Amino acid sequence: QVQLQESGPGLVKPSQTLSLTCTVSGGSISSGGYYWSWIRQHPGKGLEWIGYIYYSGSTYYNPSLKSRVTISVDTSKNQFSLKLSSVTAADTAVYYCARGTFFGVVISWGQGTLVTVSS
Amino acid sequence: DIQMTQSPSSLSASVGDRVTITCRASQSISSYLNWYQQKPGKAPKLLIYAASSLQSGVPSRFSGSGSGTDFTLTISSLQPEDFATYYCQQSYSTPQGFTFGPGTKVDIK
Numbered sequence: 001q002v003q004l005q006e007s008g009p010g011l012v013k014p015s016q017t018l019s020l021t022c023t024v025s026g027g028s029i030s031s032g033g034y035y036w037s038w039i040r041q042h043p044g045k046g047l048e049w050i051g052y053i054y055y056s057g058s059t060y061y062n063p064s065l066k067s068r069v070t071i072s073v074d075t076s077k078n079q080f081s082l083k084l085s086s087v088t089a090a091d092t093a094v095y096y097c098a099r100g101t102f103f104g105v106v107i108s109w110g111q112g113t114l115v116t117v118s119s
Numbered sequence: 120d121i122q123m124t125q126s127p128s129s130l131s132a133s134v135g136d137r138v139t140i141t142c143r144a145s146q147s148i149s150s151y152l153n154w155y156q157q158k159p160g161k162a163p164k165l166l167i168y169a170a171s172s173l174q175s176g177v178p179s180r181f182s183g184s185g186s187g188t189d190f191t192l193t194i195s196s197l198q199p200e201d202f203a204t205y206y207c208q209q210s211y212s213t214p215q216g217f218t219f220g221p222g223t224k225v226d227i228k
Contacts, residue, residue: 046206046219046220046221046222047155047163047206047208047219047222048219049216049217049218049219051216060216061216063120063216096162096163103151103168103169103210104151104153104208104209104210104211104212104217105153105165105168105169105210106153106155106163106165106208107165107174109162109163109164110162111161112162
């Protein structure tokens, strides 16, 4: 069974870059067939798709975040990563990494990691 | 952009009740509609995909229906473990992206 685990700083200063990594176990990112996603949830709010990457490196981003987001993949480490630049308090959220199908169904989720933006 | 709405935003129900949640898309999304359940402090869990297909391992009291712009999630007999927030998600615009509804919180009456 594929498992995903987010890691990275829980506190980021305003204007800096938020960086998170998702480690995938129980399956290989490079086997193909799935999109590897980042989704966030502001405290007490709903879910917001950030973007996703295919093992080949093809990426798709939420237009509202596109100018600040970079998602990358390291197949040798079976990891994919999120960078969100110029963060503000509005980027404080629980960040989930996830695995989805070609049809956009999110079938596996990490446990989520809270990132707080504060000085 | 495709916008998703859900109704009600919250509801109170008793164990054994039949519960129906509605999701509406701002344009036709065919059957590209998925439902997730989220409990406090936990990641969402896939319940229904492609509007009406039950994810493996999900109890049969959960069902989904609809196509086009209007969809429903039904819990035929609410169980204690079903008190949670439910989200719909459109995947019609994949790979350009997908969006979630605002959620429906189901709590104990």
